[in-house]
Amino acid sequence: MKVSVFAPASIGNVSVGFDVLGLAVKPIDNTLLGDVVSVEQSDEDQLAVVGRFAGKLPKEKEQNIVWQCLLRFNQALLERGLEPVSVAITLDKKMPVGSGLGSSACSVVAALEALNCFYQKLGVHHFDQANMLRLMGELEAQISGSLHYDNVAPCYFGGLQLMIPDEQVITRSLPTFDDCYYVMAYPGIEVSTKAAREVLPSEYSRADLIQFGQNLATFVDACHRQDKVIAHQVIKDVVAEPYRNKLLPGFIDACNYLQSQGALAVGISGSGPTLFCITDELEKAQEFAKWLNDNYLKVNTDGCTEGFVHVCQVDKQGAIELPSS
Ligand SMILES: Nc1ncnc2c1ncn2[C@@H]1O[C@H](COP(=O)(O)OP(=O)(O)O)[C@@H](O)[C@H]1O
Ligand SMILES: N[C@@H](CCOP(=O)(O)O)C(=O)O
Numbered sequence: 001m002k003v004s005v006f007a008p009a010s011i012g013n014v015s016v017g018f019d020v021l022g023l024a025v026k027p028i029d030n031t032l033l034g035d036v037v038s039v040e041q042s043d044e045d046q047l048a049v050v051g052r053f054a055g056k057l058p059k060e061k062e063q064n065i066v067w068q069c070l071l072r073f074n075q076a077l078l079e080r081g082l083e084p085v086s087v088a089i090t091l092d093k094k095m096p097v098g099s100g101l102g103s104s105a106c107s108v109v110a111a112l113e114a115l116n117c118f119y120q121k122l123g124v125h126h127f128d129q130a131n132m133l134r135l136m137g138e139l140e141a142q143i144s145g146s147l148h149y150d151n152v153a154p155c156y157f158g159g160l161q162l163m164i165p166d167e168q169v170i171t172r173s174l175p176t177f178d179d180c181y182y183v184m185a186y187p188g189i190e191v192s193t194k195a196a197r198e199v200l201p202s203e204y205s206r207a208d209l210i211q212f213g214q215n216l217a218t219f220v221d222a223c224h225r226q227d228k229v230i231a232h233q234v235i236k237d238v239v240a241e242p243y244r245n246k247l248l249p250g251f252i253d254a255c256n257y258l259q260s261q262g263a264l265a266v267g268i269s270g271s272g273p274t275l276f277c278i279t280d281e282l283e284k285a286q287e288f289a290k291w292l293n294d295n296y297l298k299v300n301t302d303g304c305t306e307g308f309v310h311v312c313q314v315d316k317q318g319a320i321e322l323p324s325s
Contacts, residue, residue, distance in 0.1 A: 001041065003039050003118040004322040007105070007107075009025055009315075010105065011025060011269045012269065013269075015235045017150070017162065017219070025315050033094070033310055035092060036051075045089075047067050047091065048089070049064065051092040064091070065143050068139060069108055069115070073111075073116075076127065085122070099270075104143045104193075129156075133170055156318050157171065157318045159318070161173060161174070174220060175226060177226070180314075181279050181280070181281075182314075184310050185293070186273070186297075187275075187296050196244055199243050201243065218231075219231055241268055247272060257295075262279070264280065265278045
């Protein structure tokens with residue numbers, strides 16, 4: 001028996017909700033933008049890493065977050081008096097690392113969900129969603145240096161997720177704007193989440209505090225009222241973007257251009273370097289994608305780029321088990 005789970009990319013923060021808001025996205029051309037983890041029974045625990053971005057990960061399996069997921073999942077089984085079996089895990093690393101697309105969250109969510117489905121099929125145990133999300137947050141914190149659910153929650157549940165200060169609830173789904181397109185431009189450079197958190201101030205002014213609170217509250221209200229104009233008017237980042245934009249070559253120029261061409265909002269996805277740009281017109285989304293492809297991706301000396309651009313919409317499914325091949 002082999003279980004494979006896909007977990008999608010996400011936009012952490014969505015500019016307006018630092019650490020407390022995240023949106024799962026999927027390309028409209030059905031490209032799998034996310035990681036796939038497969039689990040099957042084996043004689044000993046093993047991890048194989050394949051896929052376009054496999055070479056960007058540490059060589060030692062102990063350094064891979066998927067391996068750490070296995071150790072933590074086994075510990076959770078033992079805490080319930082259950083005996084883990086040996087498994088062979090394969091990570092298909094489709095996501096670039098340090099991209100701002102929630103790459104580590106994709107690996108964490110796909111790995112833990114694949115293990116959970118595997119043990120459910122074995123008839124041993126099935127952790128409920130609340131326990132799973134807590135485990136996912138714990139593993140994401142191990143890698144990024146702080147506990148934030150804004151990637152793992154949308155990656156696991158799909159949609160737009162707002163983190164709630166209640167350990168029993170953790171996250172709530174917000175209504176989404178389903179006619180909107182999210183153009184995601186990954187320039188092909190790496191920005192580590194840890195480093196991008198270190199450039200942030202430890203204190204903010206009262207004016208920033210008021211603007212942050214007002215924007216986030218207005219955004220949540222506008223989502224519930226499905227007021228697209230107001231919701232996108234307040235997608236403004238006073239917490240991270242003013243400090244992180246210097247880590248992103250060409251970001252300010254791209255923002256200015258896209259806004260002048262009528263984008264509903266533009267921002268840094270997660271901690272960057274991916275830029276997201278929102279429009280409700282497909283033709284504009286395709287124009288923006290072409291412009292970003294020509295102007296935001298870093299071209300190497302050999303004329304190639306590791307970057308890419310995808311026109312996406314909201315991913316409502318979150319992590320899903322793939323049919324067995
Ligand atoms: N399976 C994995 N997926 C992504 N990153 C991993 C994985 N395993 C280990 N890592 C390491 O974790 C760190 C993730 O960096 P981070 O900036 O948090 O990425 P992202 O913002 O893309 O989630 C990198 O140093 C990377 O080498
Ligand atoms: N809220 C976090 C989000 C990090 O997202 P990632 O995709 O860059 O891992 C932050 O802004 O630090």
